[in-house]
Amino acid sequence: MRLARPAAVLVAVCVAASPARAADEPPVPLTYDWAVDGVVTGAFAASALTLMLLRDDLGPLQCKWCTPGSVDGDVARSVAWANPKAASTLSDVLQVALPLGALAYGVVEGYRLGQPSAGWSGALIVVESVSIAMLVNTAVKYAVGRARPYVWMGTPDLYGNPHDANLSFFSGHVTFAFATAVSAGTVFMMQKLPGAPIVLGVGLGVAAFTSYLRMAAEQHYLTDVLAGAAIGSLVGWAVPVLFHPPRKGAPQPGALMPTPAGIAIAW
Secondary structure, eight states: OOOOOHHHHHHHHHHHHOOOOOOSSSSOOOOOHHHHHHHHHHHHHHHHHHHHTTTHHHOOSSSSSOOOOHHHHHHHHHOOOSSSSHHHHHHHHHHHHHHHHHHHHHHHHHHEEEEEEHHHHHHHHHHHHHHHHHHHHHHHHHHHOOOOHHHHHTTTTSSSGGGGGOOOOSSHHHHHHHHHHHHHHHHHHHHTTTTTTHHHHHHHHHEEEEEHHHHHHSSSOHHHHHHHHHHHHHHHHHHHHHHHHHTSSSTTOOOOEEETTEEEEEO
């Protein structure tokens, strides 16, 4: 229940701050180029996936960062499940459900509003954001070589792969979840899709629960998931806002707009 409260508050704030908007208005067009963004997305996605597939060659067999601090250690012991593999499996399921749900919403809304290109371009921007975040995550994991909690807690063979045992910092699952939630929420709010605040709030709730599950699975420490949340959120926000703003002539997020009732803030 505690994990759901921040998301619920965020949804309420976003809805309250949003100007009145007809549910059938077309999406605000964003700046993108199918060729350029397609190549960039493909390059980052292929690079990240290649590094992940090379885990058995690049994953360090000896830890470079072996012992957690007192806070990390205490939290790791307190949240670990009796069956950590169950928590790990559930986090894997959420890794699939979150992007499928977010992307499906954007695509379906694009078709419903008569602008299918808006739905597919939004999906491209989200995938681009997540691919960049995951490339950063994978490269840092190999460089840092932090031992996972289950190694430190005396069960080094819990998950069976010694090449994965020293890839704790920072959490890939959490990076992926927050990059997906924040980029999707940001894109949809920039497009002014009617359910954007709800998508953002639910996505952040799922991402927060994923963070808990990764610690419960003895796969990551608190600092691992906090770093993943920070990097995923930063990239998920920065890529849409900095590289895909609304096209010229479209209201910019945060701009003041005249309305029949007075002045509203664009989102």
